[in-house]
Amino acid sequence: MTARPRKVRFVSAVFAVVFVAVFSVVAVLLRNTPTGVYFQLSDQIAMVGIGVLLACGALWLTRPRVSADAEGVTVRNLLGSTRYPWSVVQSVSFPDGAAWARLELPDDEYVPIMAVQSIDGERAVTAIRELRKLHRAQWHPESHPE
Structure with a gap:
């Protein structure tokens, strides 16, 4: 994704x-x-x-991108790109009124996902659903048999 x-x-x-x-x-x-x-x-x-x-x-400003697979998620924002394994991601959220989504990490840290922006409407909703589906599959593999 x-x-x-x-x-x-x-x-x-x-x-x-x-x-x-x-x-x-x-x-x-x-x-x-x-x-x-x-x-x-x-x-x-x-x-x-x-x-x-x-x-x-x-x-x-066109640089942001998020890529995710079964092992983790790669977030590329304006200044850098970082890969996070799903094991360290606590949740994928889109707070009310926020401009973009974010990955919730341990110790109250978070990483903005500038590639998933609220102004994109349905595309943002689809991207969040896909990220949450991949995250859920990592945390609950028995509910997503392959």
Whole structure:
């Protein structure tokens, strides 16, 4: 089972295209300003570069992903990826009002699952059900014969 955010991916892609387009247009028009300032080719290249950097930042929000199998779950958020065996996961929850799901770990710790977001609606519900099914199969193998 693998899940990725859907709406955030679409919005991020649109913003990335807009950033590159706007900064490219500004770069082209930069030389023809009546401000009295003399812009060089390097200034134009820098403007396009800023647009590309902002686009990369927007696309970075598409990075989250969660993958699960019978042995455990791998959570990839913005800064890193970690694999958790089902034996250390106490539950998979989606608290009321939360933006994304989370794995409950021992000692009141939790790991956010940014790939399962509330704005994705039914896709998020399906992903949570799949994660809970895999978790339940690990904790109660007699109820899920193979």
